[in-house]
Amino acid sequence: MTEAVLDRPAPGDKTAGGDAAPRRRDRRATLLELSGVSVSFDGFRAINNLSFQIGEPELRAVIGPNGAGKTTFMDIVTGKTRPDTGRVTWGERNVSLLKMSESRIAREGIGRKFQKPTVFEAQTVRENLAMALRNPRGPLDVLLHRKSAAGARRIEEVAHEIGLAEHLPRIAGELSHGQKQWLEIGMLLAQDPRLLLVDEPAAGMTPAEREHTTDLLKRLAERHAVVVVEHDMEFVRRLDCKVTVLHEGSVLAEGSLDHVTANPQVIEVYLGR
Numbered sequence: 001m002t003e004a005v006l007d008r009p010a011p012g013d014k015t016a017g018g019d020a021a022p023r024r025r026d027r028r029a030t031l032l033e034l035s036g037v038s039v040s041f042d043g044f045r046a047i048n049n050l051s052f053q054i055g056e057p058e059l060r061a062v063i064g065p066n067g068a069g070k071t072t073f074m075d076i077v078t079g080k081t082r083p084d085t086g087r088v089t090w091g092e093r094n095v096s097l098l099k100m101s102e103s104r105i106a107r108e109g110i111g112r113k114f115q116k117p118t119v120f121e122a123q124t125v126r127e128n129l130a131m132a133l134r135n136p137r138g139p140l141d142v143l144l145h146r147k148s149a150a151g152a153r154r155i156e157e158v159a160h161e162i163g164l165a166e167h168l169p170r171i172a173g174e175l176s177h178g179q180k181q182w183l184e185i186g187m188l189l190a191q192d193p194r195l196l197l198v199d200e201p202a203a204g205m206t207p208a209e210r211e212h213t214t215d216l217l218k219r220l221a222e223r224h225a226v227v228v229v230e231h232d233m234e235f236v237r238r239l240d241c242k243v244t245v246l247h248e249g250s251v252l253a254e255g256s257l258d259h260v261t262a263n264p265q266v267i268e269v270y271l272g273r
């Protein structure tokens with residue numbers, strides 16, 4: 001299935017009437033699709049006939065009260081939890097993720113960032129990014145040499161993207177909480193993911209760090225599918241993207257934040273307890 005999107009013109013695009021004018025872009029293809037997915041833990045249905053899709057590129061916020069199934073959704077997509085029923089398909093060829101191991105799913109291009117940063121504290125920012133690089137080793141030294149030069153370039157690129165280009169020689173343990181979060185996002189980027197699942201990126205950040213994180217996620221979503229699970233509505237508002245509200249393991253509402261927060265059922269779920 002595809003969906004039409006509005007986008008900014010590409011650099012150098014003279015057909016769209018100037019830099020500020022949005023234009024209709026190629027239709028966005030579905031990258032990930034969950035269909036009729038259910039999973040129970042000891043008879044309790046944590047995910048209940050869940051169906052939804054993520055396009056590429058796209059920025060999507062997934063919200064919902066405690067216990068709505070947000071973490072379990074990510075566990076299913078990354079292969080940590082296997083659903084009892086339903087389909088989870090991926091990419092142009094709609095391959096099923098359900099039979100793949102967690103490491104195979106990661107190699108397919110699905111990266112997950114947990115809430116708590118897990119960078120290697122004793123290593124430098126550069127070393128952290130180097131360890132994360134997707135770096136298949138071939139038998140020929142000459143090729144290895146070329147790869148390491150390319151790797152160094154890629155590290156610079158990623159560091160620039162996450163705003164840590166000036167911090168590459170620093171020990172990761174000395175970074176601020178926000179910088180560690182960006183480094184970890186960079187470590188995901190180093191593996192060239194197509195889909196990034198990001199769990200509560202704004203938690204514990206200063207206002208300035210939150211702003212940087214908003215900008216970073218929005219920029220990443222120009223080229224990747226980015227799914228942000230977040231409790232903080234102000235942060236979600238700033239992401240300015242489509243929102244999926246989960247409740248009791250199903251989609252309760254979907255659309256802009258204004259649209260979903262005007263939904264009486266959503267209000268009931270959030271405030272009626």
Ligand SMILES: Nc1ncnc2c1ncn2[C@@H]1O[C@H](COP(=O)(O)OP(=O)(O)OP(=O)(O)O)[C@@H](O)[C@H]1O
Pocket residue numbers: 041042045046064065066067068069070071072073
């Ligand atoms: N391994 C498990 N065993 C038993 N119950 C589980 C397991 N994992 C999740 N659950 C239950 O499934 C439901 C959904 O949990 P989940 O962690 O996905 O919700 P969530 O939306 O991420 O919540 P929160 O916002 O609090 O993190 C909860 O009721 C939880 O207690």
